[in-house]
Amino acid sequence: xxxxxxVGVRVEVPANTPMVLLxxxxxxxxxxxxxxGSPEASAIHYALEGIEPPRPFTHDLFLTTIDExxxxxxxxxxxxxxxxxxYAEIHLTTDAGPLVISSRPSDAxxxxxxxxxxxxxxxxxxxxxxxxxxxxxxEDAAEIIDEFKDFLENVDPEDFV
Numbered sequence: 065x066x067x068x069x070x071v072g073v074r075v076e077v078p079a080n081t082p083m084v085l086l087x088x089x090x091x092x093x094x095x096x097x098x099x100x101g102s103p104e105a106s107a108i109h110y111a112l113e114g115i116e117p118p119r120p121f122t123h124d125l126f127l128t129t130i131d132e133x134x135x136x137x138x139x140x141x142x143x144x145x146x147x148x149x150x151y152a153e154i155h156l157t158t159d160a161g162p163l164v165i166s167s168r169p170s171d172a173x174x175x176x177x178x179x180x181x182x183x184x185x186x187x188x189x190x191x192x193x194x195x196x197x198x199x200x201x202x203e204d205a206a207e208i209i210d211e212f213k214d215f216l217e218n219v220d221p222e223d224f225v
Contacts, residue, residue: 065184094194104170111177140172
């Protein structure tokens with residue numbers, strides 16, 4: 065298992081499809097995009113923004129149920145992809161011992177965001193489907209603009225002869 069962090073919820077253009085983006089916390093910082101449904105995207109977004117609905121969402125209700133049963137959500141693991149479908153596990157600690165529940169990644173992530181549980185991805189999953197992050201530009205745009213302004217202020221027409 066590799067620790068990952070939730071970068072955020074995005075909408076893929078032009079298909080207008082919501083997705084969550086997970087990033088490997090250490091090492092190569094590979095990215096794992098997972099397409100999800102609109103209701104789950106909203107649930108994750110609301111939790112990230114700290115928006116409390118007037119009535120509990122399904123994920124809030126499930127966390128309340130876990131708590132009332134004396135259990136705790138320890139971690140979420142995105143385990144694999146089969147037939148272009150991602151799978152995840154919700155790891156709980158209960159009085160009877162550890163319990164693992166199969167889940168859609170979007171629902172598991174929505175729960176983890178609400179209670180601060182750690183996120184993980186399977187080693188093989190990241191090895192096979194993780195994407196290398198885009199290379200960072202060597203200089204940021206402000207530095208390039210400053211250099212160009214300096215050039216324009218000091219240029220002499222004779223420099224082009």
